[in-house]
Amino acid sequence: MTDRENREPEPRRSPLHEVHTSEGATFTDFAGWTMPLKYRSELAEHAAVRTAAGLFDLSHMGEIVVLGPEAGAALDAALLGELSAMEVGRAKYTLMLNAEGGVVDDLVVYRTGPDRYLVVANAANRETVAAELRSRALGFAAEVQDESDDIGLLALQGPLSLDVLSEVGGFSADQDERTEQRFVELLTGLKNYRFLAAWYRGHPVLVARTGYTGEIGYELFVAPALLPQLWRAIREAGAGSGVVPVGLAARDTLRLEAGMPLYGNELTAATRPQQAGLGRLVLADKAAAYVGREAVEGFDGSGERILVGLASEGRRAGRHGYPVRAGEEVVGEVTSGALSPTLGHPIAMAYVHPDAVARELAIDVRGTALPARVVPLPFYKRPDRKA
Amino acid sequence: MTGEQQLKYTAEHEWVDADGDTATVGITAYAAARLGDIVYVELPGVGDEVTAGSVVGELESTKSVGELYAPVTGVVTEVNEEVASSPEVVNSDPFGAGWLLRVRVTETPELLDHAAYQQLTGEA
Numbered sequence A: 001m002t003d004r005e006n007r008e009p010e011p012r013r014s015p016l017h018e019v020h021t022s023e024g025a026t027f028t029d030f031a032g033w034t035m036p037l038k039y040r041s042e043l044a045e046h047a048a049v050r051t052a053a054g055l056f057d058l059s060h061m062g063e064i065v066v067l068g069p070e071a072g073a074a075l076d077a078a079l080l081g082e083l084s085a086m087e088v089g090r091a092k093y094t095l096m097l098n099a100e101g102g103v104v105d106d107l108v109v110y111r112t113g114p115d116r117y118l119v120v121a122n123a124a125n126r127e128t129v130a131a132e133l134r135s136r137a138l139g140f141a142a143e144v145q146d147e148s149d150d151i152g153l154l155a156l157q158g159p160l161s162l163d164v165l166s167e168v169g170g171f172s173a174d175q176d177e178r179t180e181q182r183f184v185e186l187l188t189g190l191k192n193y194r195f196l197a198a199w200y201r202g203h204p205v206l207v208a209r210t211g212y213t214g215e216i217g218y219e220l221f222v223a224p225a226l227l228p229q230l231w232r233a234i235r236e237a238g239a240g241s242g243v244v245p246v247g248l249a250a251r252d253t254l255r256l257e258a259g260m261p262l263y264g265n266e267l268t269a270a271t272r273p274q275q276a277g278l279g280r281l282v283l284a285d286k287a288a289a290y291v292g293r294e295a296v297e298g299f300d301g302s303g304e305r306i307l308v309g310l311a312s313e314g315r316r317a318g319r320h321g322y323p324v325r326a327g328e329e330v331v332g333e334v335t336s337g338a339l340s341p342t343l344g345h346p347i348a349m350a351y352v353h354p355d356a357v358a359r360e361l362a363i364d365v366r367g368t369a370l371p372a373r374v375v376p377l378p379f380y381k382r383p384d385r386k387a
Numbered sequence B: 001m002t003g004e005q006q007l008k009y010t011a012e013h014e015w016v017d018a019d020g021d022t023a024t025v026g027i028t029a030y031a032a033a034r035l036g037d038i039v040y041v042e043l044p045g046v047g048d049e050v051t052a053g054s055v056v057g058e059l060e061s062t063k064s065v066g067e068l069y070a071p072v073t074g075v076v077t078e079v080n081e082e083v084a085s086s087p088e089v090v091n092s093d094p095f096g097a098g099w100l101l102r103v104r105v106t107e108t109p110e111l112l113d114h115a116a117y118q119q120l121t122g123e124a
Helices: A017-022 A042-051 A069-080 A123-136 A162-168 A175-189 A224-241 A248-257 A293-297 B029-035 B082-083 B114-121
Strands: A026-030 A033-038 A054-057 A062-067 A091-098 A104-114 A116-121 A145-146 A150-155 A195-200 A203-208 A217-222 A305-311 A324-328 A330-339 A346-352 A361-363 A368-375 B014-019 B023-028 B036-043 B057-063 B065-069 B073-078 B103-105
Touching: A017 A324, A017 B014, A033 A248, A042 A054, A042 A248, A054 A224, A054 A368, A062 A069, A062 A123, A069 A116, A069 A123, A069 A324, A091 A123, A091 A224, A104 A123, A104 A203, A123 A145, A150 A162, A150 A224, A162 A175, A162 A217, A175 A195, A217 A224, A248 A330, A248 A346, A293 B073, A346 A361, A346 A368
Parallel strands: none
Antiparallel strands: A026 A033, A054 A150, A062 A116, A062 A145, A091 A104, A104 A116, A150 A217, A195 A203, A203 A217, A305 A346, A305 A368, A324 A330, A324 A361, A330 A346, A361 A368, B014 B023, B023 B103, B036 B057, B057 B065, B073 B103
């Protein structure tokens, strides 16, 4: 009997797969993709992003375009926040909720034109987000197109990322390739959560000051066919500055130190934004009705577990799924944890009962109690950022 | 150091270097690479009795936790203090400076030879 229908589909490969192989990558399967886990040492990659810069292939991420005269209104009805009020050239971190107020996905939305938005979704949620956006846009003069297969994504993150990106030849401010210097000026002036619609060797590129590492950094949206050329150009420009390619292992410890949630760990369909410390995204005075509004505005958080940061001594870390105890009583659960490469001690994010936050807590590390104290998130702030 | 070809192996990726009734134990390069950068090593104490096939320690990377199984039965005579303070040695030199413990052996189960271990890891 052949069971073709039951077989797991072959994981997809990035357009950069051969480049990664030549860079020495070890691969892992992630959300239906085979992506680099690390190249040589994940600790060295993590440190490079904190002290120089690191280059990431994010081909697995979903890119969904919403366009039309009512694209903004459709997104207002579909997501938290007022996307219709956002200026062109700006980006916003937001959430898609289900009717119960739980999180379907966390997203970054870029307004790329008066009638056009780019929604970046997690790889595992790409189809769900596209389908939900389509159904939530019904009745609006807006169209939803899943362009994930036609948009490639690289990230360059770290304190030297601006210097390195400025050195990469081939970028121009507009289609005229002589505007290379103008591009560098615009890039230098680009503020956090803003982006440029620019050109790379005659092809459109979107250069955004967004990221998932807690450092200054850029995300570059280009046609997938351009990825190998752009990757090599950034590697060459960064060779003298300590820029290295970075895999998913370091991406995870970087975002954990920066206190950024990971869908599937800190955010799930059962998590309400307020529990995750994202209550600021729920705008009480928002004009539009949106999916999940009643549930999330009526949410009574008393007695519901909340996301906290935990810090411990030593080198042994709590990990996803480990119980958090106050004495013998289980009062929470770790969602992400690791020995922080930058701080040198174990850190964890955990959902803990609000009444227990002030108590003496310990993570149950396979039967051993690891004392843990509640600390503010993020665990790590880049040195130039004011407290 | 005995060459990798002369060492014995377990299916759990430990290597054993037997010298008389003393066995030196570590984890293989294959296991170290699969774990990733090792940041924490927990070993048994000197004088502890260990039984072949039981868990006697742990190795952690930022991403995962690996268990260390005793490949032989006996008494721990020495542990490598260096790997406690510099766990990265297990990655950089798993068959040499990254050794983990020495055991005075009372009983050795059947172990894999180099060819059999390579077959197991698909590196033959």
